[in-house]
Amino acid sequence: MPLPRFDRLPDDRRAAILAVARAEFAEHGPEAASYNKIIEGAGISKTAAYHYFDGRNDLLDTVLDDVKARLLSALRVWVGTSTPERFWAELRAGAARLVTHLDEHPDDRALAPAAMDRPDDPAVTKWVSDVVRDGQALGIIRTDLDPALITAATAALLRTLDGWALSGHPVGDAEWSLLAGLWGAR
Structure with missing residues (x-):
């Protein structure tokens, strides 16, 4: 589950972050995808990323929940x-x-x-x-x-x-x- 700050982002910003993460996880696999590349590709700082997610696995869980939805x-x-x-x-x-x-x-x-x-x-x-x-x-x-x-x-x-x-x-x-x-x- 993403942290509450992620849910407070505008819909288009949340969607953009998830799209970058989804693409990285899809290309490299859930185990090998780089959290740093996702952060960079989404245009957010590492500090901001940790305000949105508890880490890479939390982001992966959020992406997989989004895919299921x-x-x-x-x-x-x-x-x-x-x-x-x-x-x-x-x-x-x-x-x-x-x-x-x-x-x-x-x-x-x-x-x-x-x-x-x-x-x-x-x-x-x-x-x-x-x-x-x-x-x-x-x-x-x-x-x-x-x-x-x-x-x-x-x-x-x-x-x-x-x-x-x-x-x-x-x-x-x-x-x-x-x-x-x-x-x-x-």
Whole structure:
């Protein structure tokens, strides 16, 4: 979590600092990126950097949280659907938007695996929970299991499919059927 002074910066300044950091972490990897190069590239002093972040790892955490938020934004908030066909169409459309976002933002693509490995984010859990609730209401997703269990299993499978796609494997009908099988979908 960034320090409170970072949150008080104007939105465009925060975004600029995160963009420089995201690019450096994406180019050199989360372990090898230089905190000093990020500070220099962002045009801030080392003193100012330590007023915004507790150090390099704090900045990395902030960048990865931002990447995760950007990915969720590409997915969009799940809005309930009215038919099973619409449900699947919306799920596939969300996946397509995510792929498009990653194609257009290579820094996010490079950091997505590290962002996905972070502890569950309440916003991610809510998105998956909303999908599950909608699917259950439509009779697509089984209701004989505790909602928390089917939500956790769905989130785990989606993370696995995301990692599969990020490693260059296509996600097609077979992979979608894996999700349908988990859900007990017809």
